[in-house]
Structures are given as C-alpha cells and as structure tokens.
Amino acid sequence: MQRSEPGVPALAFAQLLASPAIDPDSAEQFRAIMAREGTGELSLIRTQEQAPLRWFREVYPDLDAEQATKLGIACAEQAQLTSFGPLSVPLVSAGTVAQVVQLLTYLPVITEAVTTQSDPQRDDLTIRLTGN
Structure with a gap:
C-alpha cells in the first residue's frame, strides 16, 4: 500500500466490511487481500491508512459506474464516525x-x-x- 493511492478511510472501510452492504464472500476476499499485503482492519485504523480503491477493483472486477455509486452510497450509509448520523456522512467524505x-x-x-x-x-x- 502507498499513502498516495486513492482509497476509503479505514474506519469507514472496516464498518463497511462488518455491514450487510458487502456480501460475506466479498468481505473474505477483502480480508485475503489485506492479509496478502500484511495488514488488517485494526492495523488500517491504527495507522490511519486508507483501503486502496484497487482492492475494490480486485474484488469487483466488473464494477461499473452505477454499481460503484451504489457501493459508495452503501459505504456512506454504514459509516458512523459520530453518534449523530447526519454528521457522519459529510465527515467520512x-x-x-x-x-x-x-x-x-x-x-x-x-x-x-x-x-x-x-x-x-x-x-x-x-x-x-x-x-x-
């Protein structure tokens, strides 16, 4: 992983993996990629790294713009950076x-x-x- 890569904030990514927005098989694929790259959800959060977008391309090779938008919305809906939901979505973005x-x-x-x-x-x- 390189810090210059575009990605998803670690906390939002971890919440997305634990949510029903991503199917269990895809979540396992993400975890396998993280293991291959020597990291995990807690490590990403601790180091404030982002989950690179290339991971999404690997797990979803046929992802088109419409599907990516739906996945992005699902990610934003799952993110809870604060206990006040309406504030979490702008903060995560x-x-x-x-x-x-x-x-x-x-x-x-x-x-x-x-x-x-x-x-x-x-x-x-x-x-x-x-x-x-």
Whole structure:
C-alpha cells in the first residue's frame, strides 16, 4: 500500500466490511487481500491508512459506474464516525482535516443543539462546541 493511492478511510472501510452492504464472500476476499499485503482492519485504523480503491477493483472486477455509486452510497450509509448520523456522512467524505473543520461550521444547520466557534492560530486550531 502507498499513502498516495486513492482509497476509503479505514474506519469507514472496516464498518463497511462488518455491514450487510458487502456480501460475506466479498468481505473474505477483502480480508485475503489485506492479509496478502500484511495488514488488517485494526492495523488500517491504527495507522490511519486508507483501503486502496484497487482492492475494490480486485474484488469487483466488473464494477461499473452505477454499481460503484451504489457501493459508495452503501459505504456512506454504514459509516458512523459520530453518534449523530447526519454528521457522519459529510465527515467520512472530507478529504482533509481542513475540510472537516469547515464542515463543523454547518453544525447549526444540521442541529440547533450545538453551535461552533473556531479560533485558528499560526500553529494550532481551537474549536469550541457549545450546547444550546
């Protein structure tokens, strides 16, 4: 695996493998690929590696755009990065930490229970979440 490869975030991938969105045979194929490459679900999460998209091409060699879209939607539906589902889908699709922080500004649109305030500094960023 190379960090520069496009992929699926490790936590979302692990949740997808454990979900009914992927059939058991395909999940086993993914696990065999991971074993061949010297990794596993926990290792991916621990090292924050992504599951390379080439794994999906290997497991689903005839995957077309429509099927890939359905699989992507199933992945997003299974991802639970937070206990608040509507926030999990945008977070899992964010490509950078900066995008995650930008998404936090939309929390008041999603729920009136929380407001956000960010204070960027030269070397760090403070984010305040306030319950209403």
